[in-house]
Amino acid sequence: MSHAPTFFGSLSDYQKGSVEIVTGDARHYVFSNIFEVATRSAPYERVVVAKNLDYVQEVMRAEGISPWFACGHDEFAVCMDGEITIEFIKLDRPPAEDHPGAVLAGDAPQGRRMGRIRLKRGHQALLPAGSAYRFEAIKLGVIMQQTMLGDLSVQKWREICLH
Amino acid sequence: MSAALAQVVATEPSNLNGYRRFTLGQFELSRDEYFVTIRWPAKGQTRSHQMPADAFLRAMMRDVAWGFFYGWVNFDHVIGTRNHYGQVDFYAGTFNGVMSEAGVDYTERFDTPIIMATFKAILRDWVNEGFDPFAAPVETGSAFGVKQGENIEAIERTRIATKRMPGLPGDSPLRDDMPVNRAFADVPQDEPEIEAEPGFRDQLHAFNLFKYLSRSDVTWNPSVTAVCKASLACPTTEEYILPVFHGNDRVEWFIQLSDEIVWDVADKNTGAPRARVTMRAGDVAAMPADIRHQGYSTKRSMLYVWENVTPDLPQRYERGELPPYPVEF
Numbered sequence: 001m002s003h004a005p006t007f008f009g010s011l012s013d014y015q016k017g018s019v020e021i022v023t024g025d026a027r028h029y030v031f032s033n034i035f036e037v038a039t040r041s042a043p044y045e046r047v048v049v050a051k052n053l054d055y056v057q058e059v060m061r062a063e064g065i066s067p068w069f070a071c072g073h074d075e076f077a078v079c080m081d082g083e084i085t086i087e088f089i090k091l092d093r094p095p096a097e098d099h100p101g102a103v104l105a106g107d108a109p110q111g112r113r114m115g116r117i118r119l120k121r122g123h124q125a126l127l128p129a130g131s132a133y134r135f136e137a138i139k140l141g142v143i144m145q146q147t148m149l150g151d152l153s154v155q156k157w158r159e160i161c162l163h
Numbered sequence: 164m165s166a167a168l169a170q171v172v173a174t175e176p177s178n179l180n181g182y183r184r185f186t187l188g189q190f191e192l193s194r195d196e197y198f199v200t201i202r203w204p205a206k207g208q209t210r211s212h213q214m215p216a217d218a219f220l221r222a223m224m225r226d227v228a229w230g231f232f233y234g235w236v237n238f239d240h241v242i243g244t245r246n247h248y249g250q251v252d253f254y255a256g257t258f259n260g261v262m263s264e265a266g267v268d269y270t271e272r273f274d275t276p277i278i279m280a281t282f283k284a285i286l287r288d289w290v291n292e293g294f295d296p297f298a299a300p301v302e303t304g305s306a307f308g309v310k311q312g313e314n315i316e317a318i319e320r321t322r323i324a325t326k327r328m329p330g331l332p333g334d335s336p337l338r339d340d341m342p343v344n345r346a347f348a349d350v351p352q353d354e355p356e357i358e359a360e361p362g363f364r365d366q367l368h369a370f371n372l373f374k375y376l377s378r379s380d381v382t383w384n385p386s387v388t389a390v391c392k393a394s395l396a397c398p399t400t401e402e403y404i405l406p407v408f409h410g411n412d413r414v415e416w417f418i419q420l421s422d423e424i425v426w427d428v429a430d431k432n433t434g435a436p437r438a439r440v441t442m443r444a445g446d447v448a449a450m451p452a453d454i455r456h457q458g459y460s461t462k463r464s465m466l467y468v469w470e471n472v473t474p475d476l477p478q479r480y481e482r483g484e485l486p487p488y489p490v491e492f
Binding site: 003004005006007008009014015016017018019020021022023024026027028029030031032033034035036049050051052053055057073074075076078080088090112113114115116117118119120121122123124125126128131144146147148155157158161163 | 327328331345346347348349350351353354355356357358359360362363366367368369370371372373374388389390391392393394396414416418419420421422423428435436437438439440441442443444445446447448449450451462469470471473485487488489490492
């Protein structure tokens with residue numbers, strides 16, 4: 001007997017779930033779908049889909065080339081759809097370690113070239129503290145990023161969540 | 164743990180079924196061919212509760228492997244544990260609205276090493292050869308019957324400790340030497356392409372998270388795959404039923420990476436139903452700090468559990484300093 005195929009979802013094929021309330025409010029579950037969020041986002045807009053006090057998960061629509069970002073602490077990017085290349089620079093003057101979240105690093109960040117990583121769906125990359133990074137979508141995609149709430153984090157819960 | 168092990172109270176094996184009976188404080192725990200029975204004192208009587216042996220062992224296995232986890236681990240609607248991080252409550256009926264109201268509940272607190280040693284001793288004695296409490300039901304043998312051998316290898320698994328990200332030098336290993344689970348045979352096994360400049364080979368890192376998860380040999384047992392200060396990514400693979408009703412002592416987030424899980428959500432203190440949440444691939448949902456939840460996954464699925472391990476969180480929620488819901492909108 002064969003097994004049911006594994007379904008991962010994508011920008012072109014996702015089916016959002018639901019919340020059936022007995023008591024309380026659907027808003028308590030802050031329920032959204034990352035593919036739906038990315039469908040409605042500007043390229044590389046860092047939309048917060050999960051927030052646990054100072055920590056967040058951000059979703060980005062990967063389309064074209066992103067600005068250079070930098071961060072004083074580690075971040076982690078998971079490619080949820082498409083194909084993405086990440087370019088890295090070891091910054092001469094990195095953001096402070098205690099500055100939460102990502103910041104823009106300018107058009108030409110100063111530092112040593114570290115290399116590049118190419119991600120496909122399901123791949124996870126470390127975005128190391130003190131580096132600048134830039135995404136390029138080889139194929140239109142979606143990035144989910146574990147980081148801290150920062151200057152570039154966009155919160156628009158009423159637009160993205162069931163209520 | 165050896166001092167704690169010496170304090171485990173157990174009988175000799177039963178002449179009838181081969182299993183030992185255990186005493187933990189005022190609780191007595193025994194098993195037979197089909198059931199586990201828990202007894203405790205309340206209102207001047209000995210009260211009792213029964214669970215199917217397989218469900219009990221799957222629940223206790225998670226409690227042990229998770230180190231009593233964050234908050235409450237309800238084995239079912241009657242018994243469970245509450246983690247005080249250094250001490251652990253074992254309770255019967257305390258978080259069941261009707262039993263608590265009737266005063267037939269009982270809670271006793273133990274130093275963590277004592278209750279951990281007792282639970283491990285129970286698992287060693289009550290898990291038979293061929294039964295793996297971590298495995299999906301279709302992947303393991305029966306938990307039932309009289310005592311027949313043991314399965315120490317299965318019950319000695321622990322959560323993988325990751326400092327930053329699996330595969331980095333000095334960090335937890337990847338799973339390249341483990342087989343792909345039957346339900347994930349169609350998951351691509353390719354790896355990211357890394358082109359590091361000289362001197363940066365150990366600083367650039369990536370791996371195939373879906374491949375890593377496809378090779379998990381356990382269900383409902385999170386492993387840390389990314390550490391951002393106190394923010395832990397703990398993805399896991401899920402099939403059949405989460406063997407416990409996890410009661411949250413903090414907000415927890417779920418991101419459904421593949422397939423579908425349905426969650427029953429109930430009041431943390433009484434067990435009264437609150438909601439049923441259906442999560443499909445790409446869905447994101449919070450589990451508030453005042454609920455308990457249990458999940459169902461027919462097709463083995465990948466779930467990204469996201470935790471905040473800031474040390475004083477349980478106390479801040481308990482004192483009401485933090486709302487149980489993560490976002491107001």
